[in-house]
Amino acid sequence: MNQAIVLSKHPVGKVTESDFQLVERPSLPCEEGFFRTKNMWLSLDAGFRHWMAEGAGDNYLPGMQIGDPVQGVVIGEVIESRHSGYPVGCIVSARTAWEQFSVLDGKDLCNTLSPADGVPLHQYMSTLGLTGMTAWVGLYRVGNPRAGETVVISAAGGAVGTVAGQLAKAEGCRVVGLTSTRSKADWLVEDVGYDLVIDRETQPDLDQSLRDAVPEGIDVYFDNVGGHVLDTVMAQLKEGARIALSGAISEYEGPVEPLFNSYELVTKRVRMEGFMVTDHVVEFPAILNDLQNRLAEGTLKSYEQIYSGLSETPRAFCDMMHGASRGKCLVGLD
Numbered sequence: 001m002n003q004a005i006v007l008s009k010h011p012v013g014k015v016t017e018s019d020f021q022l023v024e025r026p027s028l029p030c031e032e033g034f035f036r037t038k039n040m041w042l043s044l045d046a047g048f049r050h051w052m053a054e055g056a057g058d059n060y061l062p063g064m065q066i067g068d069p070v071q072g073v074v075i076g077e078v079i080e081s082r083h084s085g086y087p088v089g090c091i092v093s094a095r096t097a098w099e100q101f102s103v104l105d106g107k108d109l110c111n112t113l114s115p116a117d118g119v120p121l122h123q124y125m126s127t128l129g130l131t132g133m134t135a136w137v138g139l140y141r142v143g144n145p146r147a148g149e150t151v152v153i154s155a156a157g158g159a160v161g162t163v164a165g166q167l168a169k170a171e172g173c174r175v176v177g178l179t180s181t182r183s184k185a186d187w188l189v190e191d192v193g194y195d196l197v198i199d200r201e202t203q204p205d206l207d208q209s210l211r212d213a214v215p216e217g218i219d220v221y222f223d224n225v226g227g228h229v230l231d232t233v234m235a236q237l238k239e240g241a242r243i244a245l246s247g248a249i250s251e252y253e254g255p256v257e258p259l260f261n262s263y264e265l266v267t268k269r270v271r272m273e274g275f276m277v278t279d280h281v282v283e284f285p286a287i288l289n290d291l292q293n294r295l296a297e298g299t300l301k302s303y304e305q306i307y308s309g310l311s312e313t314p315r316a317f318c319d320m321m322h323g324a325s326r327g328k329c330l331v332g333l334d
């Protein structure tokens with residue numbers, strides 16, 4: 001048998017634990033060309049909230065269906081194989097589902113991992129996984145920060161935000177974060193190394209708080225949030241600024257908000273560019289090497305919030321979506 005978390009209903013507005021259900025289902029057969037993994041780590045990613053909504057399928061992924069295991073990225077060990085590329089015993093990272101065991105053909109964002117000595121396996125799902133790659137690609141391939149510039153990062157206390165903030169700081173930039181609570185803001189300054197962090201809890205007027213924090217204007221904006229926050233930042237950019245569009249969390253659970261300040265991009269010659277980390281797979285080995293070196297040197301820290309057991313996954317996902325977790329949100333399976 002195989003335990004899985006399925007979508008019990010399409011979330012409307014804020015996702016809740018009751019949108020999910022733990023079920024036990026018969027295991028699938030492992031046919032020729034497939035292999036079976038025993039999953040060890042589940043990655044909880046805000047982006048998947050988008051594909052949980054009813055009719056949310058798009059050019060990138062199909063929408064999730066009620067009763068199906070919830071899609072997600074996992075790390076697992078191959079325990080049965082009829083696929084020459086994935087022998088028994090190898091460790092893989094793949095896009096599959098929130099379940100104990102998966103049967104895979106190796107085609108969906110699947111790769112084998114060779115964990116370096118002393119590096120915890122779960123870091124290949126956070127700083128050394130797609131999360132770290134997203135921060136790296138968005139910052140260097142789109143944001144292109146230079147020493148002395150001001151970089152603003154939204155969802156600063158999350159998985160991508162904690163890595164992007166540290167990378168920008170290492171470039172010699174002044175790094176300003178946007179987050180939910182004052183205690184998270186303090187943690188981001190004191191521990192993660194942001195220069196200044198604005199929180200929604202005690203500073204609800206983002207426009208004014210940003211003008212106070214960054215009177216000189218913004219050179220790079222790493223946007224994880226979209227909507228009103230993006231619009232507010234657009235009004236405070238410097239000439240020649242860059243915006244890296246990483247995601248739009250505010251719109252995954254709420255209405256799409258209008259942008260009023262887009263003409264600023266014209267007069268200030270701003271480059272705003274969306275990216276998908278999965279378009280950069282050829283760069284992953286080099287990025288992994290860079291991130292691994294920084295972790296080993298101690299110039300980069302990996303922040304994770306770890307939950308235990310498949311049944312905790314809905315709670316972990318809701319906590320991550322609503323700002324109650326810090327750094328990368330992961331679930332460890334037995």
Ligand SMILES: NC(=O)c1ccc[n+]([C@@H]2O[C@H](COP(=O)([O-])OP(=O)(O)OC[C@H]3O[C@@H](n4cnc5c(N)ncnc54)[C@H](OP(=O)(O)O)[C@@H]3O)[C@@H](O)[C@H]2O)c1
Nearest residue numbers: 045046047155157158159160179180247248250276277323
């Ligand atoms: N383009 C790509 O290839 C790619 C790949 C992976 C992820 N992403 C994107 O990266 C972003 C971060 O994803 P993640 O998985 O690392 O999640 P995460 O940042 O660990 O967690 C989500 C965080 O978003 C913030 N947040 C939630 N609702 C918000 C709202 N209404 N307004 C402002 N902030 C809100 C909260 O952080 P605070 O408490 O700090 O505000 C929350 O903890 C997402 O937009 C995701 O889609 C993009």
